[in-house]
Amino acid sequence: MPLSIELSKPKQRESLNKRHFKAKIFARFCACVTWMGTALLLILLYQIFSDGLSWLDWDFLNNFPSRFPERAGIKSALAGTIWLISLVAVFAIPVGVATAIYIEEFSKKNLLSRIIELNISNLAGVPSIVYGIIGLTIFVRGLSLERSLISGALTMSLLILPVIIIASIEAIKTVPISIRSAAFALGATRWQTVWSHVLPASFPGILTGVILALSRAIGETAPLLMIGALTYVAFVPEGPMDSFTALPIQIFNWVSRPQEEFHQLAAAAIIVLLTVLLAMNSVAIFVRHKMEKKLQ
Amino acid sequence: MNSQQMRKNDTAEVVAISEDERILGIDDVTICYSDNPAVKNVSFDIARNKITSIIGPSGCGKSTLLRSLNRMNEFISEVSLKGRVSFDGQDLYAKSVDPVEVRQHIGMVFQKPNPFPKSIYKNVSWGPTVNQYDGSIPELVERSLKQASLWNEVKDRLNDSALGLSGGQQQRLCIARALAIEPTVLLMDEPCSALDPISTAHIENLMYDLKSRYTIVIVTHNMQQAARVSDYTAFMEMGNLIEFGETDQIFTRPQKKRTEEYVTGRFG
Numbered sequence: 270m271p272l273s274i275e276l277s278k279p280k281q282r283e284s285l286n287k288r289h290f291k292a293k294i295f296a297r298f299c300a301c302v303t304w305m306g307t308a309l310l311l312i313l314l315y316q317i318f319s320d321g322l323s324w325l326d327w328d329f330l331n332n333f334p335s336r337f338p339e340r341a342g343i344k345s346a347l348a349g350t351i352w353l354i355s356l357v358a359v360f361a362i363p364v365g366v367a368t369a370i371y372i373e374e375f376s377k378k379n380l381l382s383r384i385i386e387l388n389i390s391n392l393a394g395v396p397s398i399v400y401g402i403i404g405l406t407i408f409v410r411g412l413s414l415e416r417s418l419i420s421g422a423l424t425m426s427l428l429i430l431p432v433i434i435i436a437s438i439e440a441i442k443t444v445p446i447s448i449r450s451a452a453f454a455l456g457a458t459r460w461q462t463v464w465s466h467v468l469p470a471s472f473p474g475i476l477t478g479v480i481l482a483l484s485r486a487i488g489e490t491a492p493l494l495m496i497g498a499l500t501y502v503a504f505v506p507e508g509p510m511d512s513f514t515a516l517p518i519q520i521f522n523w524v525s526r527p528q529e530e531f532h533q534l535a536a537a538a539i540i541v542l543l544t545v546l547l548a549m550n551s552v553a554i555f556v557r558h559k560m561e562k563k564l565q
Numbered sequence: 566m567n568s569q570q571m572r573k574n575d576t577a578e579v580v581a582i583s584e585d586e587r588i589l590g591i592d593d594v595t596i597c598y599s600d601n602p603a604v605k606n607v608s609f610d611i612a613r614n615k616i617t618s619i620i621g622p623s624g625c626g627k628s629t630l631l632r633s634l635n636r637m638n639e640f641i642s643e644v645s646l647k648g649r650v651s652f653d654g655q656d657l658y659a660k661s662v663d664p665v666e667v668r669q670h671i672g673m674v675f676q677k678p679n680p681f682p683k684s685i686y687k688n689v690s691w692g693p694t695v696n697q698y699d700g701s702i703p704e705l706v707e708r709s710l711k712q713a714s715l716w717n718e719v720k721d722r723l724n725d726s727a728l729g730l731s732g733g734q735q736q737r738l739c740i741a742r743a744l745a746i747e748p749t750v751l752l753m754d755e756p757c758s759a760l761d762p763i764s765t766a767h768i769e770n771l772m773y774d775l776k777s778r779y780t781i782v783i784v785t786h787n788m789q790q791a792a793r794v795s796d797y798t799a800f801m802e803m804g805n806l807i808e809f810g811e812t813d814q815i816f817t818r819p820q821k822k823r824t825e826e827y828v829t830g831r832f833g
Contacts, residue, residue: 378642446640447679451739454637455692455746456669465691466681 317543321536329537334502334519338530343538345502346519349418350487350545352506353515356422357429357486362479364426365433369475372434373441374463386438393431400428401495409496416497419509424492429482436478440471473557480553484546490517516542578820580797580810582610588750588780589634594648596629596638602804603629606648609799609809611750616772616781618795618812620788622827626804627784628676631752634782635671636664652750669696672748676755678735680727680742685719688727688738692746705745712778713741714771733764740771744779751775753783757790769794788828792816800824 332342376382404424414420444467452462468475493515502514516538523535589611596604604626611617611634619627629638636657638644650657657667680688689706698705706723710716715737719730727738736756743751753772757765772781772794785791791798792812799809800823808815808824819825826832 445679447675447677448681450637450640450673450675451679451681451742452691453640454635454668454673454675455695455742456665457692457695458665461695465695470682 317536317539320533321538321540324533324537325540329534330541333504334514334522338528338534341523341531341534343516343519343541345505346514346516346538347541347545348505349498349502349513349515350517350542352418352509352513353421353425354483354487356418356509357425358479358483360422360426361429361433361482361486365430365479365482366437366475368430368434369437369441370463370468373438374459374467389431389434393435396491397428397489398491398495400424401492403427404492404496414510416512417510418506418513420496421493421498421513421515422509424496425486425489428489428492429486432482432485433478436481437471437475440474440478441467443474444470469560473560476553476557476560480550483549487546487549488517488542490521493518494521516545577608577806578808578810578824579609579806580814582612582797586610586612586615588613588653589782590649590651590654591630591634592649592651594630594633594646594650596626596633596644596646598641599643604633604801605804607801607804607806608648609806611780611782612797613780614776614778615796616776616783616794617797617799618791619782619784619799619801620786620791620827621801621807622832623786624803625801627801628754630801631754631782631784632673634750634752635668635673637668637673639664669746670748671750671752672743672746673752673754674736674739674743674756677759678732678739680730680735680738682726682728684724685727685730685738686723689742689745692742696746698746709741709745710738712744712775713737714767714774715741731764733760733767736760736764736768737771740768744775748779750780750782753781755784755786757785757787765790788816788830792828800827802827 329342330347331344332340333344334346335341372382372386401424404420404427408414408420408423409416414423448466448470449462452466453459457465498512498514498518502512504511506513520535520538520542523531523538526532587610591610592608594604594607595602607626607630619631621627632638633646633650634657638646646658652667652670656662681691683691686706689709690702693702693705707716707720710719715734718734719725719738727735730738736759740751740756757768760768769790772783775781783791783795795812797810798812798815800807800815800819800821802823808819808821810820815824816828819828
């Protein structure tokens, strides 16, 4: 057989060994880097859990902040975060997905639309403090919404809109042209095609992007500090016009205090924040799994 | 072939279709991608309730021409069409004509089976639903699946995913889906190129049955298929129409040398 004769030539055998060696080195390097990242994460988690777990109980979730560590809790911060994220979801998801649909399905592809798309990508990289300044100028002062939940939510929505738009555009792009052609050939309008076929098929991808974006919003502190979310709130916000605090702000407040107990409280609050995040992500994974099964 | 039967195109050999028989008229049509013409000054007519096939080597513009008949080219940017495509005498590209409406009358089946990732039933029922069909949709679904000779194979699993069907079944489902909007004309873009010989035979028989109700235009690179199924054949090369005539005549007594060379397999 000519193939094995070729391969058995010593010179080629030698180069083949070299190539295998290189591949192995590269694989090891990748594994190394992966494990390093994981280890770092585990160390962080361990530290947080060992500091905070003992403080985590029902009282901690159900108490308002206090200057006495043993009485301090995160009731107002947790409520504020849940309010904030719900409002952000209400503002950002429809606007973001609709924008993506418009850009990908309806707008004419020309220089202008390409510039707009590029700029949206750039916006995703703008530091969050800048969005805080925008929020302060437009929502808090300009629209006189004051330091309310709605100001915070609108600012956060601005912050995560680019992420939602980009993720949704990418998800919409993965829907095969043949599906669209099939729908158009049946005498469907563009909207009917998008609504019945493109959106359902791209839903898992859009959902992933949305959850990633909301996760980012839930952890952001800087813009909220900028628009002046309070650090001491002894009530649960009851409407979008109420002032508020959020978990990252409470954490920031506690770690900047000198007492060790407050640092441990901060760790406990981080555990709660992580739990909320994990819960959100698992809902997304569950829904996506169900949708993908339905599509297959 | 006398000169009266010839259309104004002086390079192509074109048999005229009488006014009563004509359903689609292609009149001096040129289609360009950006500035590159893919179809050049093509003129011929499609006869009602007949099967017309368009043959030619790859890249000759046959699919582009087919897609212009129900304005499916419009989703590709930078495609422009000159000339006139008429359907029952109406200019399909007139300003007042809504392309969505065009496609409700002129359906299409694609090269690769492209069922929606939904149930078999929904694949067929979606078209009539968006077109606000006012009869009974379950009956229409059954009728369409029967016309596509798929009913017996799928009647017990209408709610299963269409993606679980074999390639040949998927393509027949796509035909049923296209028939469910009750079009006048059915365009088929190499509908069998992704199928095995048995599925191909199935679909060819199907086309023969459908002829009494629908006008079919099929693009194929398979000459035997064109010879087997069609009543009229158009032969294209490099964007030009070389010859159009009755299938028998094209395959047994071609007027043009190029046609003869192609149908006898000397090139292409």
